[in-house]
Amino acid sequence: MAKKHTEDEHGHRPPAPMVDEISDFEVLEMAVRELAIEKGLFSADDHRRWTEYVHTLGPLPAARLVAKAWVNPAYKKMAVTDGVKASLEVGVDWINDMPTHFGTPSDYCNLRVLEDTPKLKHVVVCTLCSCYPRPILGQSPEWYRTPNYRRRLVRWPRQVLAEFGLQLPPDVEIRVADSNQKTRYIVLPVRPAGTEGWTEEQLAEIVTRDCLIGVAVPKPGVKANAKRPVHPAVHPVHHDH
């Protein structure tokens, strides 16, 4: 853990900077994990398998699925009828990739690909906790997990989408998909204009995680999710039941 990163005399690039400080949180994480293993809540081997699995996750396979569907009509048809089968072609096996080999309550093995049209825009939420198509889209972003997003999206979808910078005319139907049972969803957005003749790889680059959740639409040149600051609710929900 080098503190100073100056270029050496051979002109080699300096190593990437590292945090040279032990934080209480780093220590807490290790202590919790070690105690859980010692008490038999899971084994060291279980933890290693889950860590390896979590490491492999990310939004890239879902972006590739969308790009492939844009260029290949037969694949698109398969994707919207059998998302689990279509996932295999982008390297995701919903059933056997999981350390359990059958999914878990947070990753049941039923993927549905929701196809947008110029007059229909899908957006995904789990009002129950934060169910998310993790095998193909990786860990959910912080805002997706918040009660704020989960409670408000079903009730005020247009306001919430506007906060993400997505405003749609009234003749476009917004369809919120609430994934509170065993199906997980990703959105297949409309292929944007200006991408004619692009390769699958080029197309996949503009299918960001937010496009796959449905809070953004793909645009040529936009390859990253917009920053999303999390604010406390202005008018918090008051519970009366």
Place this chain on the structure above:
Amino acid sequence: MNASSKNDTGADSGEHETNLATIPLLETIRRRGRVWRDLASQYGVTNPDPPWKVNLEATCDALSAEACALPLLERRSEEDELSASLYANVPFPERQLLALAHSMIKRGLVDEKELASRMKQVHDRLISA
């Protein structure tokens, strides 16, 4: 908290109650602990997540999937409540970690004193490495 803590749109947690009493050890970490956001900016590190985040996620998965010591829905529901109350000012994923430790201590899966002494051991090990 009573049954009125139920989600507006949800119906999942039934009569489930989150114990929101503070835990001295976790309060100390909350006050004193340096979060990744600050460390990363001080040391010029670009990784948006701390290296331990993946371990934390695997711990949460394993706690639910293996012996089911802490089921996913219960943990998430408690994390939501704790994130809106005790740990509201802690950024993510540090607050997910505090909420997990909180849930485990309140359930008796780990003991606060035991956790404190293990943290000391871990810390000593890390500085001697």
Place this chain on the structure above:
Amino acid sequence: MSKVQHDRTHHAKKATGKGDPQCFKGEAGPAKFKVGDRVRIRDLPDIFYTRCQVYTRGASATVSAVVYESPAAEDEAWDNTDKPEWFYSLVFRQKDLWPNYPDLFANDTLETELSERWLEKA
């Protein structure tokens, strides 16, 4: 369930290599509803556990897909997997869920899944 000694691995044995909900395929019998049917969500008691959201109860919807067979969440929470049911994907008009949803956006909808026990013919 009448199991004297509870087998904690029975779900793993059944689902490994097949997936959940795929492992319950063929166990629910004939489906009561079909695509296009209008249904209403029943307001059943949920003392212990449910995944039927409050906001859907009493509202009418259209069946958009007959999706899979699985024990209802309300049974599965207690590890009762004896009677899988058909699950349906349902499309609600937002206006039917939230009476004050703006008329300007009358086309807006919400889609979610429920098991057969929650549905009655509308």
